[in-house]
Amino acid sequence: MSQGPVATLELPRISENRPTAGARRLLFAGNPNAGKTTLFNRLTGLKARTSNHIGTTVEVRKARVIWQGQPVEMVDLPGLYGLDNHSAEERVAAEYIESSLADPAIDLTVVMVADATNLERSLYLAGQLRERCDSLVIALNMTDLTRRRGIELDCQHLAIELGASVVPVSARSGEGLDELRDALVAGAECAANGCPACLACSGCKPAKRYAWAEQVNERAGGKGLVRDSRLTQVLDDWLTHPVYGLAAFILVMGALFQSIFMLAETPMNWIDTGFASLGAAAAGWLPDNLLGSFVVDGVIAGLGGTLIFLPQIFILFLLISVLEDTGYLARAAFVVDRYMARAGLPGRAFVPMLSAHACAIPAIMSTRTIDNPRDRLATMLVLPLFSCSARIPVYIMVTAMLFADQPLLAGAVFAGAYFLGIVAAFAAAVVIRGTLLKGRPNPLLIELPTYKRPHLQTALTTAIDRSGLFLRRAATLILTISVILWALGTFPRLDPEQLPAATAEQVEQLQAEQAAPERIDAVVAAAQLEYSFAGRLGKTIEPVFAPLGFDWQISVGVLASFAAREVIASTLSVLYGMGGDGEEDPDSIGERLRDNVSPAAGLSLLVFFVLAMQCLPTQVITRRETGTWRWPLFQLGYMSVLAYTAAFIVYQVGSIWLG
Numbered sequence: 001m002s003q004g005p006v007a008t009l010e011l012p013r014i015s016e017n018r019p020t021a022g023a024r025r026l027l028f029a030g031n032p033n034a035g036k037t038t039l040f041n042r043l044t045g046l047k048a049r050t051s052n053h054i055g056t057t058v059e060v061r062k063a064r065v066i067w068q069g070q071p072v073e074m075v076d077l078p079g080l081y082g083l084d085n086h087s088a089e090e091r092v093a094a095e096y097i098e099s100s101l102a103d104p105a106i107d108l109t110v111v112m113v114a115d116a117t118n119l120e121r122s123l124y125l126a127g128q129l130r131e132r133c134d135s136l137v138i139a140l141n142m143t144d145l146t147r148r149r150g151i152e153l154d155c156q157h158l159a160i161e162l163g164a165s166v167v168p169v170s171a172r173s174g175e176g177l178d179e180l181r182d183a184l185v186a187g188a189e190c191a192a193n194g195c196p197a198c199l200a201c202s203g204c205k206p207a208k209r210y211a212w213a214e215q216v217n218e219r220a221g222g223k224g225l226v227r228d229s230r231l232t233q234v235l236d237d238w239l240t241h242p243v244y245g246l247a248a249f250i251l252v253m254g255a256l257f258q259s260i261f262m263l264a265e266t267p268m269n270w271i272d273t274g275f276a277s278l279g280a281a282a283a284g285w286l287p288d289n290l291l292g293s294f295v296v297d298g299v300i301a302g303l304g305g306t307l308i309f310l311p312q313i314f315i316l317f318l319l320i321s322v323l324e325d326t327g328y329l330a331r332a333a334f335v336v337d338r339y340m341a342r343a344g345l346p347g348r349a350f351v352p353m354l355s356a357h358a359c360a361i362p363a364i365m366s367t368r369t370i371d372n373p374r375d376r377l378a379t380m381l382v383l384p385l386f387s388c389s390a391r392i393p394v395y396i397m398v399t400a401m402l403f404a405d406q407p408l409l410a411g412a413v414f415a416g417a418y419f420l421g422i423v424a425a426f427a428a429a430v431v432i433r434g435t436l437l438k439g440r441p442n443p444l445l446i447e448l449p450t451y452k453r454p455h456l457q458t459a460l461t462t463a464i465d466r467s468g469l470f471l472r473r474a475a476t477l478i479l480t481i482s483v484i485l486w487a488l489g490t491f492p493r494l495d496p497e498q499l500p501a502a503t504a505e506q507v508e509q510l511q512a513e514q515a516a517p518e519r520i521d522a523v524v525a526a527a528q529l530e531y532s533f534a535g536r537l538g539k540t541i542e543p544v545f546a547p548l549g550f551d552w553q554i555s556v557g558v559l560a561s562f563a564a565r566e567v568i569a570s571t572l573s574v575l576y577g578m579g580g581d582g583e584e585d586p587d588s589i590g591e592r593l594r595d596n597v598s599p600a601a602g603l604s605l606l607v608f609f610v611l612a613m614q615c616l617p618t619q620v621i622t623r624r625e626t627g628t629w630r631w632p633l634f635q636l637g638y639m640s641v642l643a644y645t646a647a648f649i650v651y652q653v654g655s656i657w658l659g
């Protein structure tokens, strides 16, 4: 069959389980990391997140496709090992399966995705599902890997033992998908007379069920499957070793960040020059009036100030995705567990912490793999301290300003900002675990996934997806705020005939000196900006931020960035650009800042942005995951105090040192 699936994606709330009227429902269930989401993506054409570690999917995800003119609802579930005695993280999937099974209105087929390289373990859940549902299809996934190891599982025999269709597939390569689709369209009724296996173990104790799984696995030819090859064992000995493992960890993370900056440099320069020439060209075409200023100073400057970070975001997600796919990250979690435990954080917090370097939102959601509620809450509270990609603009802006001619120092300060975020998160965890959430984290017990060759296409899809999200934000939220700021900085208009006395005097003096007209324009533009709403607002709040060394422009930017922190870059591009020297060629953000901000104030700004909680969407997610506004408010409170205090110290000490 080759009808292209037409899919729409929706994210229901966890508890939502209403069937779509008249639709068949296909439920993708299976052990964690068996490839459920990869298969779901294949069949729906969607791009839900997949990766080679346990617990990637934490929410129920539905999609609707049309197959042979009929609507089919596909549901991707988080992984689970069994229907009974499930742990907290398996709850979402177990409850969804139970409630779907209990609802007679749903025309349900369960697609059990089984990892062929670990068939025995999958059979435990398969046996349970077979007992409870009348329509079950086993998608025996990862057969590309078993084949490579020279093992052919006997699917026909398995089908007889289980009394259900068994279709060998490779979700990654797409092999067997047509056969799977045919089996699903056909309806996939289980053998009416029941199957010996299920009759034999109905109501069995787990131990008996495991024994049954072992026997069936053996009869299907899965006994020869040694999960871990010799190479895997050797690699694991090294990568989880307390000393070599830590060295490897530092090396890998260092290489990751180093390559992000190296690879992103050239495309960032292109974007920078591109927008600079675009601004200059637009300034040439457009009349020198409000419209011209709106396009050049509002739209182009605002967009350019944000889009410049696209290459870094793309490369960061690409590399993290590649690394995840290899299976290394689970080993890294194992290595850092002992250090995390000292701060009161569970080892499982490692993967959320790593994703928090891209964005705190998915990171907070992925803490669902931490069973202990206190461990989980402590992790959530400190996650926003890690340097997410929205902070990168500020880091680049400030380092470019302070150390334009010293790339090594710039790199060190940049890394320092990341490091500060990590140290602050661990310190906050120590304090929180010692006071609010007393107790020690549970020791780390994770299953190490098998090493896999990374899939470039998956990584590219993730990177494109995340960059798309960033672009949409840039195009909507950030552009809107830039335009609002332009308007705030433009109105009310200052009548050129009625300049304030000081400005008029300055202009007269410049005219007497026969200064270049641009210099006179710049003086008038600065007076206009101070006269505007933005100028008045900035001047009002300036005293609050003055002890941190922020002038009124930065104060406006800091205020705006409490909605979304990356706004600061476009804000300053707009505000400093508007009050700028009026030259044809707009300078880079770094140069503009250098003219306006002292080094001590720059460092203080950097520290403030490392530590401040400036992201409404993250707070909304924290509210959702904790069920109360108390914790997001706590996040906002402690992080604001921390940011203000640290920036204050940096500015005061920095002013003495740096002059």
Ligand SMILES: Nc1nc2c(ncn2[C@@H]2O[C@H](COP(=O)(O)OP(=O)(O)OP(=O)(O)O)[C@@H](O)[C@H]2O)c(=O)[nH]1
Binding pocket: 030, 031, 032, 033, 034, 035, 036, 037, 038, 039, 049, 050, 051, 052, 053, 054, 055, 056, 057, 058, 077, 078, 079, 080, 141, 142, 143, 144, 145, 169, 170, 171, 172, 173, 325, 452, 455, 458
């Ligand atoms: N070689 C190979 N790898 C696969 C196949 N299917 C999935 N994978 C890889 O297996 C890993 C896990 O895939 P996911 O689709 O995220 O697994 P999942 O079952 O949704 O995992 P959870 O959401 O954590 O329960 C990813 O690295 C996939 O690229 C396959 O058929 N062959």
Ligand SMILES: [Mg+2]
Binding pocket: 036, 037, 038, 049, 050, 056, 057, 077, 078, 079
């Ligand atoms: Mg998944």
